[in-house]
Amino acid sequence: MDRVWAFPPRGASRHAAFSILGGNALRGNIVLEYQPRTYRDYRDSGRFCTFRVTVETTDLYVKALCPLERETEQLVRECRGQIEAAIARRPEFLASLTPIEEDPRDSPVAMQMIRAAAKAGTGPMAAVAGAVAEFVGRSLLALSPEIIIENGGDIFARVDAPFVCGLFAGSSPFSNRLGFKIDPTGLPVGICTSSATVGPSRSFGRADAAVVVSYDVALADAMATALGNRIHGYSDLRKGVEWAMTIPGVKGALAVLGDKMAVLGEIELTPVSP
Template sequence: MNLNLIEERIIIKETNMLLKVDGKKYVKLARNTILKERMQLENYILRNPIFLTTFEPIDVEEDAPKIVKLMARASKNANVGPMAAVAGTISQLVMENLLKYGSRNVIAENGGDIALRCEKDVVVGLFAGTSPLSGEVGFKLKKEKIKNGYGVCTSSGTVGHSVSFGNADAVVVFAKEASIADAAATSIGNYAVGKEDEAINRCLEKAEEIENIDGVLVVVGKYAGKIGKIPQLVKTDKKAVLSEFFEII
């Protein structure tokens, strides 16, 4: 079975999504989903500005928009502010909407935070800044694991513009939901302080405390550590960023 997925980059304000999907018609649907979800989030923040600025979990109303409720739940799970989950939550909502409207394969990557569902195995490349592991290895996600949707999210203290209080080159979290994985990656990455081995150990200790995640890989410099169940690591030999190396096999 060959999957001829089309690839499109969608940029709307801070959202910078690389989308791989079954057909062109789903690109417009993805764009509309991003616009709608962002508008709901922005309108909520206008009424509740603390949602944007707090680094602590907060309770939200029962009738809050779905994106707000998902972010709040993910932040509570990882004990961080809700905005720590924004990119992964948007990826997750795009994937869910496209699946609802008939696409069978979706890879939605938003700034290193990925929600995907595919009918074949997928290798996702690791991007970890200047670490020698960056671009050299990837994670082989089995089709059985991702058949109901899955989340792979990365936080970095050395790459990108997201807020991190640690210095990890990459904290990669695997979970059934990208919203949960995104908040967890931020939370764990905040503990990457000290020498490489100390930073990794602190991150892994924090990861043990967080529920609803499958596994974590932490990369600091040339060192890496893992906890829980992570997908098989495979050599990629491709100097590609996480967001732009997907091999469907």
């Protein structure tokens, strides 16, 4: 069974997603920059061709049925162009920490991010990594009917056989010991995470990992950010995942703080070995 280590060093704050766009992002005294993806597993089962594509600070880890590096790079550039155009026209698209109004001039990717943020109560950039993963993944399905794309801890997956996403939760005892079994449904699925204890970003919470599953990857990304920001103590774990499950489109939610975990919805945990 294929395995992807899905949950990497990135903060649970709404600032975390800024690192995908051009160079370093500076906000207040927080500098966000590219972080090495040390959690990735490049071992190949023979089922997939595994490769990496980077464009500026966008760094994708891809498992596809055939080599698609050139096509993936072109799609990343197209997607980044849509997001950068939205930022150039409306600076609040980048800077806002709360939802912003829709603009009919926005591109499909920008509109998806705005709508995801509206549900999660975040700024649009909280959904950026998931939106990029989904745009690239859906576009590549015509060339590879099975595909897994990981973008800074946010996963787009469409598979015909089960695979496991490993849980990386910093110093938590659950880290690298538990994973999520993803069964094929015929539909692409998003699995996204945020962490307050690993990575350089400022966090509004304390979760070692906040994970959300949705068929809308941008929504899963924004919701993982929002869920992580709600976890300040053990008593918040259950309340946080219960809140996440009230949001239309969320299929599963998990939150980890130290040696405690809360999970609800369509998440099947399974032991994994490092």
